[in-house]
Amino acid sequence: MSLPPEPQPVDVPSRSLTPQQVTAFYDAHRTVRQYVTGPDGAPLPLPQGHLEAILHAAQRAPTDATAQLYSLVRLTRPELRARIAELTTNAHIATASEAFVVCADVRRVRRVLEVGGKTPGHWPAIAVHFGIGDAVMAGTNLLTAAEMLGYQGCWIGGVMNGLGGIIDELGLPAGVLPFAALTVGRPAEQAPYRPRVPRPLVIHTDTYHSGSDEEIREAIEVMNPIASRGGQPGDWVRLLNSYFGAGGGMEGREPKLVAALRRQGLWAGEEGVEARRP
Numbered sequence: 001m002s003l004p005p006e007p008q009p010v011d012v013p014s015r016s017l018t019p020q021q022v023t024a025f026y027d028a029h030r031t032v033r034q035y036v037t038g039p040d041g042a043p044l045p046l047p048q049g050h051l052e053a054i055l056h057a058a059q060r061a062p063t064d065a066t067a068q069l070y071s072l073v074r075l076t077r078p079e080l081r082a083r084i085a086e087l088t089t090n091a092h093i094a095t096a097s098e099a100f101v102v103c104a105d106v107r108r109v110r111r112v113l114e115v116g117g118k119t120p121g122h123w124p125a126i127a128v129h130f131g132i133g134d135a136v137m138a139g140t141n142l143l144t145a146a147e148m149l150g151y152q153g154c155w156i157g158g159v160m161n162g163l164g165g166i167i168d169e170l171g172l173p174a175g176v177l178p179f180a181a182l183t184v185g186r187p188a189e190q191a192p193y194r195p196r197v198p199r200p201l202v203i204h205t206d207t208y209h210s211g212s213d214e215e216i217r218e219a220i221e222v223m224n225p226i227a228s229r230g231g232q233p234g235d236w237v238r239l240l241n242s243y244f245g246a247g248g249g250m251e252g253r254e255p256k257l258v259a260a261l262r263r264q265g266l267w268a269g270e271e272g273v274e275a276r277r278p
């Protein structure tokens with residue numbers, strides 16, 4: 001078997017971007033949920049070179065322990081797109097130029113060990129920790145590369161709404177867990193610039209800073225516009241409460257995630273640990 005050719009030096013611009021250019025690039029980021037489609041409403045394909053570049057960017061992400069503990073499932077068949085859109089309750093999966101399900105994946109590294117004549121260890125909590133980390137890094141690279149090419153996209157945590165069905169539809173084996181879907185396309189909406197929590201509550205210097213009630217109230221004021229709908233003033237606490245409050249959406253997702261972790265052999269709870277004891 002011949003070795004792959006040595007990588008050639010890349011013609012990278014010698015001049016770095018300025019801090020202002022970097023800031024402007026990230027300020028141009030918008031989550032976009034409506035995309036330009038073909039005349040028949042079908043997804044507008046990315047030029048092959050653009051698709052190649054964003055997939056390359058995903059695979060150039062750094063990775064824990066050299067292992068690349070993630071997989072992306074690219075959704076191409078219209079019926080599958082429609083089904084995943086339904087399962088995630090995010091219709092734009094059907095219309096985006098590209099749509100992926102981004103997964104933590106520890107199956108492949110186990111296969112490498114097995115094929116190499118070794119015995120894979122038992123580390124389900126580590127699998128979730130580093131698998132999700134690697135998946136996020138690859139997906140973030142992909143989205144950032146797409147934004148460099150003039151596209152916008154949307155992460156879709158809505159996979160949590162239909163985890164079992166998605167695992168079935170994509171034929172995901174043990175060791176593979178969907179984290180989120182990710183869509184990319186040409187924007188067909190003017191998405192607003194959405195605020196972020198003030199920096200002192202997020203970027204800590206040397207010691208963690210919990211924030212006073214006053215600082216938290218100020219953060220709520222800053223964030224309220226992100227919850228604005230139909231020209232009405234936004235209420236961020238109400239939005240967060242619908243997700244994370246008692247009786248909110250995340251409590252509904254919790255048992256589905258636990259069931260999927262068990263099904264995919266990634267459950268590290270008490271029973272998982274007990275099951276291993278001789």
Ligand SMILES: Cc1cc2nc3c(=O)[nH]c(=O)nc-3n(C[C@H](O)[C@H](O)[C@H](O)COP(=O)(O)O)c2cc1C
Binds near residue numbers: 155
């Ligand atoms: C992990 C993750 C999951 C998300 N899930 C959804 C989703 O299911 N549906 C959706 O429309 N947007 C989703 N979003 C997009 C967020 O709502 C969006 O990033 C946030 O409101 C900030 O807006 P911006 O990205 O335009 O600054 C998700 C984003 C992330 C990072």
